[in-house]
Amino acid sequence: MTSQLPRVRILLIEDDEDDYILTRDSLEQLPHWQVEVVWASNAGEGLNQLTHQHFDLCLLDYQLGAHTGIDVLRQINQSDSAPPVVMLTGQADSQVDEAALDAGATDYLLKAEVDSGRFIRSIRYALARRDMQREKLERLRAESENRAKDRFLAHLSHELRTPLTAMLGYTELLLSRAPAAQPQQELHAILRNGRHLLSLLNDVLDLSKIAADKLELNPSPMNLASMLSEVMALTHALALEKNLALNFDCPAPVPQMILVDATRFRQVLINLIGNGIKFTERGSVTLKIRYQPEHTSCPLQLSVQDTGIGIDSAHLDKIFQPFEQVEDAVRKSTQGTGLGLAICAELVQRMGGTLNVTSAIGQGSEFFVSLPIGDIPDNPLHVIDLTGERANWQRPAPLKLEGRVLVVDDMPDLRDMMQAQIRHFGVLADTAANGQQAVELAFAALDNGQPYDVILLDLHMPQMDGYQAIRALRQRVDDIPILALTAATLKGRAEQLHAMGFTDMLAKPMETNQLAGVLQHYLAPASARQSEGNWLLVEDDPDAAEATAAMLEMQGISVDVVHNAEDCKQRAKHHSYARIIVDLGLPDQDGLSLLEELRASDEQVDLVILSGRELSDELIAPLNISLVLQKPLFLEQIQQLSKF
Template identity: 45%
Template sequence: MTKQVKPVLQAKILLVEDDEDDYIITRSHLEELTSFDSHLTWVTNSVEGLQKLTEGNFDVCLLDYQLGAETGLSLLKQAVESGISTPIIMLTGQPDKQLDLQALEYGAADFLVKSELSEARFARAIRYALSRREFELERLNRLRLEADNRSKDRFLAHLSHELRTPLSSILGYTELLLESNHTEDARPELNIILNNGKHLLSLLNDILDLSKITANKLELRPEPTSLRHLILDIYTLLKVTAIDNGLELTFNSLTPLPVLITVDGTRLRQVLINLIYNAIKFTDAGSITVDLWTQQDAAKEMLMFRITDTGVGIPQRQLKDIFAPFTQIEDYLTRKKGGAGLGLAISAELIQRMGGRIDVASEEGKGSVFTFSLDPGDITDTQRKPLSLEPSLNNNGGAHSKLALTGEVLIVDDLADLRKLSAHWIQATGASVDFAVNGAEAIAKVKHKIASGSYYDLILMDLHMPGMGGREATVAIRETGYQYPVVALTAAMAKGIRQQLTALGFNDVLSKPITKNQLYRALRCYLTGNSALTDNSAADSLPLHFLVVEDDTEAAQLMQILLESLGVKTTLAHSAEECMRELALLHRFDRILLDLGLPDSDGLQLIERIEHNYPDNIVIVVSGHEHDIAASGSAIVQQSLLKPITKQALNSLVLTCR
């Protein structure tokens, strides 16, 4: 049996000692330490000692207490105050407990008496000092890494803002032109601008997602999700792109599919769009086929996806690298396709986090097949149906094509283009607008309104402006006594920002680039008026549809009877999970009446889940005590009803929805 040999430690040691005899004795001690391979440097005074320590090339410093007319304590103190991390062992000729304590208080790693030195004692002190240095270096590296990560996060937040701001103008004005009646001849060119602007936005989102993955900050939010709705959304989105490229896009279910699955629908949609769009991009002729089925995998039933294309294919030598970040296929046929090479890397990471895996098979000139699995949650008792991509005829909760609103909105943004774009959308609803170019001007305008006895019904406040930003301005506006809604506009949607802004006095936050749907959701929540279909007869033909979330069966049934007597179709849910399942199937109700005391979830947490996944809904809180709507920090909570609920209260609510 081979005897294990302990590794010899390498140690660069600085000796600060003014006595040559003591230098020789110390060197002899070090030479006798067989467990160390030490390199000794000797200096005779504190000035040279501090200079050497500042250079930072030593693992340990042995410092004599008595250096001529001064003591080593002064050098020890200077070294610690200068941030020198090299551990220092104090040496003295006589034992002195008070001196020992003083040296340790000043920051010495150890205290040794020269006359009592033994090989074991000396070795232990140096070994401890080396361990302490290693720990200190690890701590400094960790602090440096954390500082670097904070710098990177700040840079990405700044980059996000700088890119999203011009994209807001590009996308918004292009959509505005496409909606007008004066640009028929330019529609193809405008669609190109719009599609390329959306492509730039998707690249920006990919970069931010990869940064979150790298920093382990990307969070999944699994919720009950309608698989059919998700697939129908993707098919509707991508079929036009496929047709424009002369390709056929088909979806097939190889087995009956669960009606509801529990996944992060936003991230699954992102993965499928990435893979299908790639297939379209790298296919010049033929088809893209997406197959779905369920498959038993060990003890778990998994949901499977297979995307098959008839495109250019991928060289075998590059298959192992395609899921690495920033990797693209370097083929003369595909260089023209562009992209940042992030989509597949992000998709692979998301699939892994959703409990699955992804594989690829490909042949140059014949096409590629991407197959991936994911955990759909417990689907044992879930209803199953073949996939149908026919548009649903079900009531969608009264989708409204036109808003009729009243009130005045103050738009605070330093960019004239974005002020003009937002104003056009707002004025189309019937509301009026006013403008401020920075926080200081916004404060002045609010004060002027208050002095004249009037107010703005809503303030849209950009957070990042020269001079005074939106945060400081909103705090100052709240101090004037202004109690109406303030909505933040920002490109930097970091984790926890909604809670931070709520604490400052904001009611909601919208991410840039702002879409018309986002803006109209906020206007519906905060301005008075009606959301009505342009055709009033059509509006009359569609009954209102409410979702009542109440765990008390008798109370829920009573509310259903009262609402249906008022002509309102009513769906009941007795828990948070039932609520999310109903929303997964229908997506939007005219109102959600939500009891805060549910058996499986805190009501406020459920509101947050609804807002994240189905933000076009409006929630009416039903509670046994007064609920502070502003304190909830949610944009979708419009009002509260106090139990017991009367028919008169419900009738008033119904009238505001018609």
């Protein structure tokens, strides 16, 4: 039936009306299409029609008064949306044929052939070319839109993560310093809601990556016990806030190692445990692990069981679909965005596993993750026992490291916040506002024989960005770890940055525990000399001692304080200090004679004089003094002292 045939609009540019009628009649009798013919009697009219209307095909006469079809064809093909063009001529001419094809014509036909089989084949070929052209344009348009979306997501990620980095970082610093009398509850509320905002941002970006097939997995051998301990430690505080028990159950041996993307594995478990805690008001949340080698494809079985509100059976089939929210039957409300479980399901599937759930209203839910363990030789089985680590979940030991780090970021808040976080671990940290400053500082440190141990380099900065800076740095700095700070973590990003010379990539915002993990990987732990108060301050005035110690601790330096020479000698006898700062005006002994005794007992310790008067070089030269500071001390002097 004619109504079922595909519709084709053809523009016929022909200045001879008789030829137009003959060609139109032939076109309308074509068996495979329902043809609509639009006639243009001259070149100008034809070009105007093509500009304002859509056509599937153009038939173009070679002779159009003062114009040739070749001239018109070139004008037609200046448009990306031009239809395919078949040139028509009254007589055969191989030169015209070749010129038409060179100018972009799909085919070249004699007018005498319009009722022949060759004419039908030419029309079919031209329309096929049209379809290919449309598909190409659609593909290019889609690729352009995807690139635009990627740029937007990268920009959005950067713009949102940058203030979150400062907000979370400074809140954690305040919590680590604030005494009990200060507003701990309010700070915890800021931190909790900031982390929630970050998790929402991560979910939206992950879902966008999944939709664009840009979510990247990097499997590598992972110690299962270490990862599970880390997950339990990270989620333990959430359970404590709701007075819930967080349990771990591993009754039988499991593999020591599995081949998996550790970051995404952690993300799945934290999400499932976090959901369990969110929807449980009393009782417990339990992480279980089993090894079932008879399940050859996915022998590792993990599950998260809670005693919470449960999920209605009608919703179980849709629970892993995006934007499906869990309904709280008690409060008659929904919670969350419905993205977390959908992302977990996609991640587990990409790891080669499965994610399932069983639940009953009022009795709780249990989510089951089945995963392959990968091919890892010499992979023994053992029972994972985390009982002894529970104390660390509640009160982790303070981390103390040593080394020098350069933080490079154009945002002052982020720069200062990361510097404060790093100094909190006892590490010396300098900052630069752009790549040029970073290169100058790094090369100066290298020339002084005190190179940085780690450089944290933001990618997007004025004057010289991170991409330019890494090229300059790697000309002289081969072995120093340089880590890229970026808010965009799209597929293939890590490989691109590694090829440029970066050692690793860190996603913004980075919480204190994540930064600690990075620093632990690249820096050495504090030596025994620094383990018990790495500096000793000898100052008889209590107020001056307290102020000086506070400023030093702001720089991440652990300080012991004594108020007289005798206490100083006792401390130095039983503890190793990297640096001792001595006020010369002590009540029980002259400061210079105390310094002589300290130097005689330890040739390596740095000795610093704190004095309210000027001292001659002849007086202090025999003592091998590292530095002389004049009172009163200001924060700028303390900062310089911490870098000395």
